[in-house]
Amino acid sequence: MSASRRRRLMAGALTLTAALTASACSGGAAPQADANTLTIMTKLHGTAPDPKGELQQAVEKFLGKKLQMTWVPNAEYTDKLNVTLASDDIPQVMVVDPKLPAFVRAAQAGAFWDLTDKLDKYPNLKPMDQRTALNSSVNGKIYGIYRMRAALRSAVILRKDWLKKVGLEEPETVDDLYEVAKAFTEKDPDGNGKKDTYGLIIPKWPGNYASSSPYDTLETWFGAPNGWGERGGKLVPGFDTPEFLEANRFLKKMVDEGLVNPDFATLDSAKWNEPFFHGRGGIIIDVNVRSRQAFDLFRDDGDKNYGDKVAMVGNLKRSDGQKFSLPFTGYLDVLAISRQSVPTEQDLDNVLKTLDKLGTKEGQNLVQLGIEGRNYEVVDNTATLINETDPVIRTIQDNADDAFVQLSFKGDLDIGGIAYPRTPSGQPYKDTLKLQNELMAEDLKTAVHNPALPVISPTAVSKGGQIDTIIPDARIKYLSGAITEEQLKGEIKRWYDSGGTQVAAEVNDLVSKLGN
Incomplete structure (x- = not known):
C-alpha cells in the first residue's frame, strides 16, 4: 500500500x-x-x-x-x-x-x-x-x-534427521546456528545428490520492528534491546544499538552465502512450514508451538517416524557465551x-x-x-x-x-x-510439550523485557504510517544487498529526523510517569 x-x-x-x-x-x-x-x-x-x-x-x-x-x-x-x-x-x-x-x-x-x-x-x-x-x-x-x-515462546525448530545426516549436535550458540545452516546447505542433508537445500527459512514478515519476528529474535540473542532498552540512562529503540548492526551483519553473511531461503523477502508466512516439510530448508526461528505443526505435517503424511524429523531448542547464546532470550508480551x-x-x-x-x-x-x-x-x-x-x-x-x-x-x-x-x-x-508430542515447558522456564531467567510496552507516543500515532516501516524496510534492503550498512545507518537517522526524535522523547517521558 x-x-x-x-x-x-x-x-x-x-x-x-x-x-x-x-x-x-x-x-x-x-x-x-x-x-x-x-x-x-x-x-x-x-x-x-x-x-x-x-x-x-x-x-x-x-x-x-x-x-x-x-x-x-x-x-x-x-x-x-x-x-x-x-x-x-x-x-x-x-x-x-x-x-x-x-x-x-x-x-x-x-x-x-x-x-x-x-x-x-x-x-x-x-x-x-x-x-x-x-x-x-x-x-x-x-x-x-x-x-x-x-x-516466553521463542525457540528454534530444526530438521532432526538432517542434523543426524550432517553429524552435528543441536545448536547452543549463534555460531552453532551458522554451522548447522551451512551444513544443511552444503552437505546434501536430504541425500538426493543435489545442492538444492538451505539452512534457515524466513518468511515475509507482516509486522513492523519489534514484532517477535525471526529478525527481532536474532537481534535479541546478540544483545540488542527488545523494542526499547536503556542506554546511557535513557530508553532508545533497539535498532539504534551496535548489537542490532552486529546481528544483521551476521544474518547478511548467511544470506550472501545462500544459507537462507532466497525468497525470504516474499515468502508468504502462511506457507512457512512448507520448505521445512518438503525438505528444502531445515531451520525455523519462531514460537515453540511450531514444532507441533511440523509434527502434524509429517504424521499426516503417513510418516510413522515423524518424531525423528523435528528437534527444538530454546534461545541461543551469543558468541561469548552470554544469553539474552526474547520474551513475549504476555498477550x-x-x-x-x-x-x-x-x-x-x-x-x-x-x-x-x-x-x-x-x-x-x-x-x-x-x-x-x-x-x-x-x-x-x-x-x-x-x-x-x-x-x-x-x-x-x-x-x-x-x-x-x-x-x-x-x-x-x-x-x-x-x-x-x-x-x-x-x-x-503420540509420544513425540508429549516429549516436546515437556521440553517446551522446560525451555520456557529456563529462558525466562535471561529474558530481555521491553520497558516501553505499556506506552505509545502521540508522535508514533500521528506519524506511524510514515515512520513505522522505515526500519523493517531498510533491514530487508540491507540483507538483500540493495543498500550498504552505511545506508542502513542513514535510514536509522532518517527515522529520527522524520519524527523518531520526538517519539523517543515522548516514550521516555511516558515511561517515567507510569508509576505515578
Whole structure:
C-alpha cells in the first residue's frame, strides 16, 4: 500500500471516529445493535472455516448467538484493518494489535469503547494479570480484552534427521546456528545428490520492528534491546544499538552465502512450514508451538517416524557465551469493541456478556481444542485428542488450531490460563510439550523485557504510517544487498529526523510517569 493511500485511509478513519464520538454522545439517537448476532473480524492463519461447519455451529449454540465472521489472511490484516476503519461497516468485535497507530488513533478518537473501568464487572473478562493488561494498554487505557499468551515462546525448530545426516549436535550458540545452516546447505542433508537445500527459512514478515519476528529474535540473542532498552540512562529503540548492526551483519553473511531461503523477502508466512516439510530448508526461528505443526505435517503424511524429523531448542547464546532470550508480551492482540456497531451502553453490556460466556473454561476449551467427546477427551487435566486422523474430526481440530483459536483469550493451564493444554496421543508430542515447558522456564531467567510496552507516543500515532516501516524496510534492503550498512545507518537517522526524535522523547517521558 502506498504512503498516499495510507494517509487517505487514516484521514478517513479520523473523520469516521469523530462522527462516532458525536453519535455515541448524542443522547441515544444511534440504533441498537442486533442482539442475536455477533460480528467479528479476525486474523486467519490457515483455511477459513465453513460458517455452517460443525465447530462454528457448536460455538454459536454455546453462546446462543449467530456468528458473522470475517476471516482475513494474516499477511493482509493490517491493510484490511485500515480499509475497515475508514468504512461505515465496522464489525462489533475486532481482533487487533492495540499498538498499531491506525487503531490507537481511532480508539483515542472514540471509535472503540474504553474498557478500563468496565471489565471488572464481568468475572471472565477481568484481567488475570494486571501487568499484562497494562502492557496491552494505550498509555494506561484499555481498549480491548487481551489474548493471553505464554511469557516466553521463542525457540528454534530444526530438521532432526538432517542434523543426524550432517553429524552435528543441536545448536547452543549463534555460531552453532551458522554451522548447522551451512551444513544443511552444503552437505546434501536430504541425500538426493543435489545442492538444492538451505539452512534457515524466513518468511515475509507482516509486522513492523519489534514484532517477535525471526529478525527481532536474532537481534535479541546478540544483545540488542527488545523494542526499547536503556542506554546511557535513557530508553532508545533497539535498532539504534551496535548489537542490532552486529546481528544483521551476521544474518547478511548467511544470506550472501545462500544459507537462507532466497525468497525470504516474499515468502508468504502462511506457507512457512512448507520448505521445512518438503525438505528444502531445515531451520525455523519462531514460537515453540511450531514444532507441533511440523509434527502434524509429517504424521499426516503417513510418516510413522515423524518424531525423528523435528528437534527444538530454546534461545541461543551469543558468541561469548552470554544469553539474552526474547520474551513475549504476555498477550497477542486484543478483542476491541466498535462504538459504531455497538453504539449504546446496553449494546456494550450485551457484547461483553457474550464474551464473558466465551471466557469460561467451557468456552475457551471449545475455541482452542474443538468439541469435547468428538475432538478430545480430558485425561489427567489435559486434552487428549481423539481419532486424530479422521478427516472430519481433523477438520474441526484444524479450525480450532488455525481459526477459532483467535477467539481464545484466557490461555491454557500450562501458561497460567484456564483451558486444558492439548496433548496429542503420540509420544513425540508429549516429549516436546515437556521440553517446551522446560525451555520456557529456563529462558525466562535471561529474558530481555521491553520497558516501553505499556506506552505509545502521540508522535508514533500521528506519524506511524510514515515512520513505522522505515526500519523493517531498510533491514530487508540491507540483507538483500540493495543498500550498504552505511545506508542502513542513514535510514536509522532518517527515522529520527522524520519524527523518531520526538517519539523517543515522548516514550521516555511516558515511561517515567507510569508509576505515578
